[in-house]
Amino acid sequence: MSLQIHLHSCRDVAIRSVAREIATLIRNKPHAVLGLATGATPIPLYRELVRLHREEGLSFRQVTTFNLDEYLGLEPTHPETYWNFMHRHLFDRIDIPAANIHMPHAQLAEADILSHCEAYEDAIRVAGGIDYQILGIGRTGHIGFNEPGSPADSITRRIHLDAITRQDAAPAFGDLAHVPKHAITMGCGTILAARKIALLAFGESKADIVRRALREPVTDQVSASFLQNHPEAHFHLDPASASALG
Numbered sequence: 661m662s663l664q665i666h667l668h669s670c671r672d673v674a675i676r677s678v679a680r681e682i683a684t685l686i687r688n689k690p691h692a693v694l695g696l697a698t699g700a701t702p703i704p705l706y707r708e709l710v711r712l713h714r715e716e717g718l719s720f721r722q723v724t725t726f727n728l729d730e731y732l733g734l735e736p737t738h739p740e741t742y743w744n745f746m747h748r749h750l751f752d753r754i755d756i757p758a759a760n761i762h763m764p765h766a767q768l769a770e771a772d773i774l775s776h777c778e779a780y781e782d783a784i785r786v787a788g789g790i791d792y793q794i795l796g797i798g799r800t801g802h803i804g805f806n807e808p809g810s811p812a813d814s815i816t817r818r819i820h821l822d823a824i825t826r827q828d829a830a831p832a833f834g835d836l837a838h839v840p841k842h843a844i845t846m847g848c849g850t851i852l853a854a855r856k857i858a859l860l861a862f863g864e865s866k867a868d869i870v871r872r873a874l875r876e877p878v879t880d881q882v883s884a885s886f887l888q889n890h891p892e893a894h895f896h897l898d899p900a901s902a903s904a905l906g
């Protein structure tokens with residue numbers, strides 16, 4: 661199979677459908693390995709997974725997670741670290757053991773970055789690889805923080821954040837000057853190794869980049885376009901994000 665586009669009637673229908681898939685995966689395979697994303701897009705998905713945990717007994721006790729990325733240089737107490745984001749929206753509200761949670765570190769000495777990234781790749785391999793990877797898409801076409809120019813076979817590494825990405829993050833940080841310039845991100849190759857991928861994109865602001873990712877030739881200028889070559893990649897869209905597809 662190749663890339664599939666799921667045009668949902670609205671965002672909430674898309675969210676429920678992806679959450680149901682994740683729940684089915686976990687019920688069939690309690691040791692499932694999930695790849696998780698941050699940003700505004702997956703927040704309602706995490707809300708729905710928390711609801712499934714609380715109301716329908718979905719247990720994450722044996723699940724392992726790997727997050728896509730983390731800003732470099734933020735203090736552990738900074739509310740915008742992805743560590744804090746994930747705990748606020750998901751991890752503190754479900755029964756996943758802390759030892760099963762993997763995220764790149766925000767505080768790394770220059771000399772430790774390479775070994776940290778290699779250890780992250782190793783940990784994914786040791787866990788058996790990612791069964792189900794959730795993605796958003798940035799206006800640069802990034803998946804994770806794989807900004808334009810990221811090779812298809814790139815692995816976990818430090819990345820310089822694109823100016824557009826930093827602009828989009830500025831409101832959360834108060835102003836542009838406070839947005840970190842670097843991050844650690846899984847590579848495109850790390851992401852493409854996942855057995856199944858669900859990219860979520862909602863709203864008109866995503867319409868043009870969704871069109872470029874799906875309708876233009878595969879290019880390292882739009883890392884989401886690499887998903888065209890993945891056997892189990894699924895784009896979950898609402899009418900607004902799909903509006904430029906024609």
Ligand code: PGA
Nearest residue numbers: 699700701702796797798
């Ligand atoms: P968003 O970010 O969900 O906040 O739109 C998506 C992304 O940058 O991957």
